[in-house]
Amino acid sequence: xxxxxxxxxxxxxxxxxxxxxxxxxxxxxxxxxxxxxxxxxxxxxxxxxxxxxxxxxxxxxxxxxxxxxxxxxxxxxxxxxxxxxxxxxxxxxxxxxxxxxxxxxxxxxxxxxxxxxxxxxxxxxxxxxxxxxxxxxxxxxxxxxxxxxxxxxxxxxxxxxxxxxxxxxxxxxxxxxxxxxxxxxxxxxxxxxxxxxxxxxxxxxxxxxxxxxxxxxxxxxxxxxxxxxxxxxxxxxxxxxxxxxxxxxxxxxxxxxxxxxxxxxxxxxxxxxxxxxxxxxxxxxxxxxxxxxxxxxxxxxxxxxxxxxxxxxxxxxxxxxxxxxxxxxxxxxxxxxxxxxxxxxxxxxxxxxxxxxxxxxxxxxxxxxxxxxxxxxxxxxxxxxxxxxxxxxxxxxxxxxxxxxxxxxxxxx
DNA sequence: TCTGGGGTCCTAGGACCC
DNA sequence: TCTGGGGTCCTAGGACCC
Numbered sequence: 088x089x090x091x092x093x094x095x096x097x098x099x100x101x102x103x104x105x106x107x108x109x110x111x112x113x114x115x116x117x118x119x120x121x122x123x124x125x126x127x128x129x130x131x132x133x134x135x136x137x138x139x140x141x142x143x144x145x146x147x148x149x150x151x152x153x154x155x156x157x158x159x160x161x162x163x164x165x166x167x168x169x170x171x172x173x174x175x176x177x178x179x180x181x182x183x184x185x186x187x188x189x190x191x192x193x194x195x196x197x198x199x200x201x202x203x204x205x206x207x208x209x210x211x212x213x214x215x216x217x218x219x220x221x222x223x224x225x226x227x228x229x230x231x232x233x234x235x236x237x238x239x240x241x242x243x244x245x246x247x248x249x250x251x252x253x254x255x256x257x258x259x260x261x262x263x264x265x266x267x268x269x270x271x272x273x274x275x276x277x278x279x280x281x282x283x284x285x286x287x288x289x290x291x292x293x294x295x296x297x298x299x300x301x302x303x304x305x306x307x308x309x310x311x312x313x314x315x316x317x318x319x320x321x322x323x324x325x326x327x328x329x330x331x332x333x334x335x336x337x338x339x340x341x342x343x344x345x346x347x348x349x350x351x352x353x354x355x356x357x358x359x360x361x362x363x364x365x366x367x368x369x370x371x372x373x374x375x376x377x378x379x380x381x382x383x384x385x386x387x388x389x390x391x392x393x394x395x396x397x398x399x400x401x402x403x404x405x406x407x408x409x410x411x412x413x414x415x416x417x418x419x420x421x422x423x424x425x426x427x428x429x430x431x432x433x434x435x436x437x438x439x440x441x442x443x444x445x446x447x448x449x450x451x452x453x454x455x456x457x458x459x460x461x462x463x464x465x466x467x468x469x470x471x472x473x474x475x476x477x478x479x480x481x482x483x484x485x486x487x488x489x490x491x492x493x494x495x496x497x498x499x500x
Numbered sequence: 501t502c503t504g505g506g507g508t509c510c511t512a513g514g515a516c517c518c
Numbered sequence: 519t520c521t522g523g524g525g526t527c528c529t530a531g532g533a534c535c536c
Contacts, residue, residue: 117504140503143501186535186536187536264535265535266534267533298510325507506536508534508535510532512529512531514528514529514530515526515528516525517526
């Protein structure tokens with residue numbers, strides 16, 4: 088038996104832990120740049136605010152109904168997520184952290200999985216303040232399905248088996264894990280409307296619609312385990328840092344600043360993972376929603392002669408790539424840096440005849456990181472990253488970083 | 501006016517090899 | 519008139535997930 092523990096309306100729930108007055112009231116959390124609604128309390132869902140809707144489309148509705156609108160506070164959510172995970176890990180020897188708000192737990196051999204789930208749910212709620220739901224099933228895909236159904240159940244814990252045909256018949260085909268909008272359309276076209284139809288369709292038909300991946304999903308729904316638990320997260324193959332700009336950017340100098348910042352950030356992630364990047368890609372794009380403005384998007388890739396984690400090399404190359412794809416006369420909305428083909432820093436192939444990256448350089452980078460970790464991001468940065476950063480994103484109503492910043496601790500009494 | 505960010509996997513097609 | 523067979527590697531694009 089596999090359990091999927093999923094935090095309810097996670098970002099909203101995190102905010103409510105520190106502002107209990109938001110309990111029972113409509114709340115939404117916005118994506119970066121205060122762009123879209125990415126988390127909604129049940130009350131907000133009832134008002135008809137859908138997942139991912141652009142905020143400007145529901146702003147009036149929010150104002151009319153007294154919805155509390157918050158910018159995202161990823162530092163807080165990340166820390167709360169770690170707390171939830173640490174509680175969950177007490178209950179299952181084998182566990183996979185699947186996303187910021189979901190974990191799979193292996194319940195093989197557990198005598199009464201539902202009882203255990205209820206205990207876990209209670210403990211997480213008590214110790215972290217975050218409400219969770221738990222779905223149980225013989226495979227990951229079935230536990231995902233059970234979890235979805237458990238959200239509607241007041242008890243918050245639900246078990247499903249591949250033999251529960253009448254339950255499967257009630258699940259829309261798009262609600263299956265691994266079936267998105269496109270595959271949903273194509274499946275409906277061949278007459279598959281719900282999970283029962285999906286299970287009963289011939290494997291060859293499923294395969295012709297969605298390849299081996301979708302056939303695997305079908306087997307999983309039939310109770311056959313095809314997707315295993317991944318206790319140790321696989322090392323990342325790529326890492327990306329990108330942002331939409333707070334306002335359109337036209338000048339190369341501004342783009343260079345922005346791209347330098349993304350490059351430094353992506354480099355930081357790579358160093359943290361103890362990896363080196365083998366290549367780098369820079370991309371930029373105008374606002375694809377502004378149909379009447381001239382559109383342009385491009386990207387360019389370059390392979391490092393030797394895998395690296397050196398921010399100065401990364402920034403230098405990012406700027407070279409940017410200049411090669413930049414074209415004047417466009418209002419750019421977004422740019423980003425992707426570091427490609429990450430390899431372990433311990434097993435990286437060096438150059439045969441020369442040596443890159445002096446020990447001095449490495450010490451310099453480490454010192455910079457320590458300065459920033461202690462005194463904040465403005466205490467030390469590369470000149471290329473710029474000072475004014477007029478392009479930086481909007482985030483109007485971010486709550487304090489209650490749990491990760493001494494300056495922003497909640498005040499009691 | 502205003503529309504997120506960060507990933508993975510699979511497949512088809514082209515370039516190239518012998 | 520007739521124009522092979524069997525590979526690998528890389529990339530772009532499309533699908534999905536949260």
